[in-house]
Amino acid sequence: MLQTLHTLENHPMIEINPLCKPPLDPEFAPAVLWNRAYLKAADAAADSRPVRIAIDRPEGHTWVYTTTLLPATEAHAADTLKYCERTVKFLLWAWGGSQVRISNAPEVVEKLQAIYSADGARQFDYDFMGKTCFDQDFCIQNADASEIQEALPPATGGVGSLKGNRLGFDLGGSDRKCAAMINGEVVFSEEIKWSPYFESDPAYHRAGIQDSLKRAAAHLPSVDAIGGSAAGIYINNVPRVGSLYRGISAKDFKESIRPLFYELKAEWNDIPFELANDGDVTAMAGAMAIDDSAVLGISMGTSLAAGYINPQGSVTGWINELAFVPVDYREGVATDEWSGDDGCGVQYFSQQAVGRLLPLSGITVSPDLGLPEQLEVVQTKMTAGDERALAIYQSIGIYFGYTIAHFADFYSFRHLLFLGRVSSGQGGDIIMQEARRVLDLEFPELSKTLQFQTPDEKTKRHGQAIAAATLPKID
Structure with a gap:
């Protein structure tokens, strides 16, 4: 099926012509331009088809994306498959779910079933979205449009949820932070290595978390709610994947880590207890800092991390693993x-992006250097005014401008929170300048409504624990 997917993609009819081209990667094919060109063609076609795509989870939650496809003809088959496959991939890694239902496109569903299978081109996605995240086989099915209805999870607390006596914690790889709040006022904040x-031993994690909670709780007359932040994927307060637990066996992870936060909730008298990905909580901290909502956070570090606060000021329950979403529609590049x-x-947006662009820039480094050290070389050369380092950051910035517009087709946000090691220093400024230039030229209406934000040092250090405390909803 990998061969079938590539064969179809070798005969596209959709063409794009970006106004801005990354100096080190001029053939970059922005996903947003390709998708919009496809949709423009579909809107102009006499026999185009309205289609609904549902992403379902086992507990009954469903998110729905509505779009339009070109007529089901051989002439359009390659472009339609490409559009649907890339869109489904984006939705899976933005929203997260183990079942996809699609209306009014049976010929596409048949191909996607083979592509997203145990031996298909998207075997990784099939395994991860199935057994790893949701404990069931992943599947893609046909459905009637009338059967596809949204069923959203209950809203969490969020921006402005400050009443009561709250604890918030943030679990990092080198330290854990915990804060205590009374009606929005921080009365205690602590960082422990x-x-x-x-x-x-899973007991190490449990003991560390409990220790931080108890130390913070000592500064409150009582505890009404607890919110937490940690790297990884958490579904309904259950850890599914997380680097914090990499040393724990699969058996101990299933038996001791997955139920950990439900057990902690019970030990704290079943008060409201909410856990969220640290990207979402970083976005929450950014929203609190600017006293607004509708924030998409993008962190360019070891990988690409993301978080999202919706216009209502809450986390959504989405997984927001944007490291895996397609942003460039070329084939055979940046694998x-x-x-x-x-x-x-x-x-495109991490230390890996810098490492990929380094050879193209003409900067030579020792093959023994790791990605963090390669980034340091580029940052040093950027400070010294090296044009080759400038081209790296300009390329990332142009990637970013087009991709911000791509994200805006799936996320509703007014603020873009930009952070991570790649964003630091003069290079980060160049990335933001180039991204804004792309937005101004290609997407002026979006550019007018979008603000770029960078977190201050206080928000970086302790903001996540404080923001996490707002997650639980107190009736």
Whole structure:
């Protein structure tokens, strides 16, 4: 089926012509331009088809994306498959779910079933979205449009949810932070070093979290709610994937880590207890800092991390793993070594992006240097005015401008929170300048409504624990 997918993509009819081209990668094919060109053609076609795509989870939650496809003819088959496959991939890694239902496109569903299978081109996605995240086989099915209805999870607390006596914690790889709040006023905040990555005993994690909670709780007359933040994927307060637990065996992870936060909730008298991905909580901290909502946070670090606060000021329950969403629609370039897919976010907005562009820039580094050290070389050369380093940041900035517009077709946001090691220094300024230039030229209406934000040092250090405290909803 990998061959079938590539064969179809070799005969596209959709063409794009970006106004801005990355100096080190001028053939970049922005997903947003390709999608919009396809949709423009579909809107102009006499026999175009309205289509609904549902992403379902086992507990009954469903998110729906509505779009339009070209007529089901051989002439349009390649472009329609490409559009649908890339869109489904984006929705899976933005929203997260183990079942996809699609209306009014049976010929596309048949192809996608083979592509997203145990031996298909998207085997990684099939396994991850199925057994790894949701404990069931992944599937793609036909459905009647009338059967596809949204069923959203209950809203969390969020921006402005400050009443009561709250604890908030943030679990990092080198430290854990915890804060205590009374009606929005921070009365205690503490950071304690720990080293969870290679601990094989789940009791280490439990004891560390409980210790931080108890130390913070000592500064409150009582505890009404607890909110937490940690790296990884958490579904309904259950850890599914997380680097913090890399030293724990699969058996102990299932038996001791997955129920951990439900057990902690019970030990704290079943008060409201909410856990969210640290990207979402970073976005929440940014929203609190600017006293607004509708925030998409993008962190360019070791990988691409993201978080989202919707216009209502709450986290959504989405997984927001934008490292795996397609942003470049070329074939055979910037292949992610983990998923085996081409053109996904991690290769464009992270230290990996810098490492990929380094040889193209003409800067030579020792092959023994790791990605963090390669980034340091580029940052040093940027400070010294090296035009080759400038071209790296300009390329990332142009990628970013087009991709911000791509994200805006799926996320509703007014603020773009920009952080991570790649964003630091003069290079980060160049990325933001180039991204804004792309938005001004190609997407002026979006550019008028979008503000770029960068977190201050206080928000970076302790803002996440404080923001996490707002997650639980107190009736």
